Amino acid sequence: xxxxxxxxxxxxxxxxxxxxxxxxxxxxxxxxxxxxxxxxxxxxxxxxxxxxxxxxxxxxxxxxxxxxxxxxxxxxxxxxxxxxxxxxxxxxxxxxxxxxxxxxxxxxxxxxxxxxxxxxxxxxxxxxxxxxxxxxxxxxxxxxxxxxxxxxxxxxxxxxxxxxxxxxxxxxxxxxxxxxxxxxxxxxxxxxxxxxxxxxxxxxxxxxxxxxxxxxxxxxxxxxxxxxxxxxxxxxxxxxxxxxxxxxxxxxxxxxxxxxxxxxxxxxxxxxxxxxxxxxxxxxxxxxxxxxxxxxxxxxxxxxxxxxxxxxxxxxxxxxxxxxxxxxxxxxxxxxxxxxxxxxxxxxxxxxxxxxxxxxxxxxxxxxxxxxxxxxxxxxxxxxxxxxxxxxxxxxxxxxxxxxxxxxxxxxxxxxxxxxxxxxxxxxxxxxx
Ligand code: UDX
Numbered sequence: 300x301x302x303x304x305x306x307x308x309x310x311x312x313x314x315x316x317x318x319x320x321x322x323x324x325x326x327x328x329x330x331x332x333x334x335x336x337x338x339x340x341x342x343x344x345x346x347x348x349x350x351x352x353x354x355x356x357x358x359x360x361x362x363x364x365x366x367x368x369x370x371x372x373x374x375x376x377x378x379x380x381x382x383x384x385x386x387x388x389x390x391x392x393x394x395x396x397x398x399x400x401x402x403x404x405x406x407x408x409x410x411x412x413x414x415x416x417x418x419x420x421x422x423x424x425x426x427x428x429x430x431x432x433x434x435x436x437x438x439x440x441x442x443x444x445x446x447x448x449x450x451x452x453x454x455x456x457x458x459x460x461x462x463x464x465x466x467x468x469x470x471x472x473x474x475x476x477x478x479x480x481x482x483x484x485x486x487x488x489x490x491x492x493x494x495x496x497x498x499x500x501x502x503x504x505x506x507x508x509x510x511x512x513x514x515x516x517x518x519x520x521x522x523x524x525x526x527x528x529x530x531x532x533x534x535x536x537x538x539x540x541x542x543x544x545x546x547x548x549x550x551x552x553x554x555x556x557x558x559x560x561x562x563x564x565x566x567x568x569x570x571x572x573x574x575x576x577x578x579x580x581x582x583x584x585x586x587x588x589x590x591x592x593x594x595x596x597x598x599x600x601x602x603x604x605x606x607x608x609x610x611x612x613x614x615x616x617x618x619x620x621x622x623x624x625x626x627x628x629x630x631x632x633x634x635x636x637x638x639x640x641x642x643x644x645x646x647x648x649x650x651x652x653x654x655x656x657x658x659x660x661x662x663x664x665x666x667x668x669x670x671x672x673x674x675x676x677x678x679x680x681x682x683x684x685x686x687x688x689x690x691x692x693x694x695x696x697x698x699x700x701x702x703x704x705x706x707x708x709x710x711x712x713x714x715x716x717x718x719x720x721x722x723x724x725x726x727x728x729x730x731x732x
């Protein structure tokens with residue numbers, strides 16, 4: 300059984316059924332379950348709809364609105380994965396409300412079994428969960444996910460590693476069987492180690508982004524080129540080239556929340572981290588710094604390409620693009636937005652404070668400035684001659700430092716990012732490379 304059919308739970312359920320298991324997915328959202336029963340995924344995640352339709356056809360995947368219905372349908376439930384939201388509280392701590400509700404119910408619907416927490420929750424919560432389950436015959440495990448939205452199915456099927464935090468050897472063996480068809484190193488560890496490893500991974504990645512983003516601001520100040528700096532850093536095998544792309548800040552449902560929760564957890568145990576909390580402060584400053592580059596935008600018409608926090612997703616949670624649009628609107632700009640997938644979610648975030656375009660070229664019509672805030676490939680491949688004709692000031696603000704600036708400049712556009720120095724300060728044309 301998989302409880303929770305969000306970005307994590309649905310991928311877990313669909314992929315487990317593709318691996319040959321019989322899976323019942325549960326969600327209390329009746330509309331969502333009704334949509335899934337018709338094979339319609341309520342959000343955009345490449346490849347997921349096909350897996351779900353296949354699983355339903357093969358009768359290895361079904362959807363229910365209560366755990367009891369799922370247990371009745373399955374008969375025996377060997378493993379229950381819990382993948383519900385663990386949002387952050389105002390003070391940065393992790394909100395376990397949904398986990399508590401799910402495991403309390405689980406304790407009553409299951410006689411015995413293994414409850415595996417997929418949601419990201421802090422170490423030190425094991426005893427609470429056992430108390431809420433109130434059923435000594437249900438064991439607990441932690442099996443964190445390392446899925447990138449937009450790439451989740453691929454990440455599930457070809458993981459870098461599988462982390463199994465269990466209380467007993469038998470439970471570790473059971474989970475090894477669940478994942479036996481996947482080829483990846485398996486780490487069998489304690490529940491606490493598994494939980495900390497997940498927070499550590501996200502905090503490590505977020506800190507790397509925070510640092511390269513600050514270095515991009517410094518590149519602006521000294522008129523160096525951050526794209527060249529990124530490449531030079533990336534060729535050092537101790538640093539590596541992945542997750543080193545600077546921009547106007549990172550977002551998503553995981554990084555900001557998990558970084559704050561790790562700092563909060565340490566603080567509760569009496570340890571004040573000097574390094575972790577500033578990761579989020581620098582991230583907020585990064586998008587503020589980017590917006591300041593626009594200058595006075597009062598009365599200007601600004602077109603925005605990209606609202607999702609990442610390409611290949613419709614998710615706008617903690618998206619820097621949404622924060623940037625809100626700031627532009629607050630500064631008096633008239634904003635017209637476009638995203639290939641995230642328009643519906645963006646409407647919930649932005650309401651009628653902006654105009655919504657049907658295509659990228661619709662968005663730029665008659666605008667003064669264009670800004671690009673999500674790394675969708677179609678934005679990179681835009682027809683820059685057409686853009687130049689529409690954007691009156693011919694200025695493009697690249698919030699991801701990813702647009703083909705040489706080509707754009709040839710079309711008479713001025714490209715501004717963070718740490719993208721002006722042409723005259725860029726690399727000299729040498730023949731020795
Ligand atoms: C992340 C982790 O990667 C994943 O392992 C974990 O399980 C959940 O959190 P996700 O948030 O879906 O996944 O996306 P990710 O690709 O990690 O991107 C997070 C943010 O960082 C995005 O806003 C992205 O645009 C930004 N980013 C990423 C950069 O700004 N530069 C980079 O080089 C990489």
